[in-house]
Amino acid sequence: xxxKFVVANWKMNGSEALIATFAPALQQGLAAMNGRGAxxxxxxxxxxxxxxxxxxxxxxxxxxxxxxxxxxPEGAFTGxxxxxxxxxxxxxxxxxxxxERRQLFGEDDEFIRAKLMALHQVAIEPILCxxxxxxxxxxxxxxxxxxxxxxxxxxxxxxxxxxxxxxxxVWAIGTGRTATPAQANEMHALIRRVLSEQFGDDAxxxxxxxxxxxVNAGNAGDLLAQPQIDGALxxxxxxxxxxxxxxxxxxxx
Ligand code: 13P
Numbered sequence: 001x002x003x004k005f006v007v008a009n010w011k012m013n014g015s016e017a018l019i020a021t022f023a024p025a026l027q028q029g030l031a032a033m034n035g036r037g038a039x040x041x042x043x044x045x046x047x048x049x050x051x052x053x054x055x056x057x058x059x060x061x062x063x064x065x066x067x068x069x070x071x072x073p074e075g076a077f078t079g080x081x082x083x084x085x086x087x088x089x090x091x092x093x094x095x096x097x098x099x100e101r102r103q104l105f106g107e108d109d110e111f112i113r114a115k116l117m118a119l120h121q122v123a124i125e126p127i128l129c130x131x132x133x134x135x136x137x138x139x140x141x142x143x144x145x146x147x148x149x150x151x152x153x154x155x156x157x158x159x160x161x162x163x164x165x166x167x168x169x170v171w172a173i174g175t176g177r178t179a180t181p182a183q184a185n186e187m188h189a190l191i192r193r194v195l196s197e198q199f200g201d202d203a204x205x206x207x208x209x210x211x212x213x214x215v216n217a218g219n220a221g222d223l224l225a226q227p228q229i230d231g232a233l234x235x236x237x238x239x240x241x242x243x244x245x246x247x248x249x250x251x252x253x
Contacts, residue, residue: 003040004039004251004252005164005251006040006041006232006234007041007042007065007095007231008042008043008044008065008234008238008244009065009212009234009235010238010239011046011100012046014045014046014049014239016052019045019053019056022043023053023056023057025241026043026060026062026244027057027060029245029248030060030245033248038252039248039251039253040231041062041063042062042063042093043057043064043238044066044094044095045067047067050066051089054089054090063092064090064091065127066091066124067098068096069081069082069083069115069118070082070118071117072118082118083118083119084122086122087122087124093124093125093127093164095126095233096116096119096126096128097115097116097149099173100173109148109149113152113156116154117157120157123161127210128153128165129165129212130150130153130191131146131149131167131173132145132170133145133171134171142169142187146187146191150194150195160195160206164208165208165209166210166211167184167210169184169213171213172213172214173212173213173214174214174235174236175213177213178219179211179213181222181225181229185226185228192204192205192228195207208230208231209229209231210231210233211223211229211233212233214236215237216236216243217243217246217247220232220246220247220251221250224251232247234247
């Protein structure tokens with residue numbers, strides 16, 4: 001992948017007031033990089049703020065992202081949001097399979113697969129998150145776990161369509177502890193092999209693989225320099241425009 005991809009996952013944080021300062025600051029920062037290899041950028045605010053963020057990002061290259069979707073197109077699913085609804089809001093990308101949803105909301109591989117298929121139907125690009133827990137890594141099961149998560153989410157899919165995969169080791173999320181660049185690169189290489197087996201080498205090479213887990217301005221340079229790391233999925237550091245822009249700078253071509 002020649003162009004890196006940097007994604008902000010605000011999780012359950014932010015406000016319209018934050019959007020009002022964040023969106024212009026981000027656009028100004030990107031404009032200042034103009035013509036100098038600015039990476040692809042997306043921002044995923046909480047669902048109630050998608051509309052406000054869309055308004056503030058209008059006319060800019062920054063893409064709008066959602067953090068979650070329900071697999072069914074409509075119906076009695078109180079509190080849920082469908083892929084069609086996200087498409088109406090001009091959402092371009094959507095996170096699925098985040099470890100917080102797997103762990104806190106009991107989402108399993110099959111449910112995540114259904115979400116991914118629903119997004120494909122409306123041409124929203126899934127950002128499929130995978131990653132092992134600390135116990136799984138310490139037991140030496142990290143490769144098997146991630147292999148299973150990728151494989152299960154993509155089962156039955158013949159062509160990947162627009163797809164991004166994010167490797168987020170659970171032990172590195174919000175902990176200040178990152179995978180070393182070498183550890184992350186190794187896991188990305190494994191994910192690339194799973195994608196190659198399913199879609200062939202050429203298609204797999206075109207799928208962006210993001211690293212997520214305590215990415216900040218200090219460690220982004222080394223992580224993004226790894227050959228298998230095509231970008232970053234950023235949590236905490238994506239809530240401040242300066243910190244997020246500093247990461248984006250490291251993703252310049
Ligand atoms: P932090 O960057 O806060 O560790 O969060 C990572 C993450 O979960 C992004 O989806």
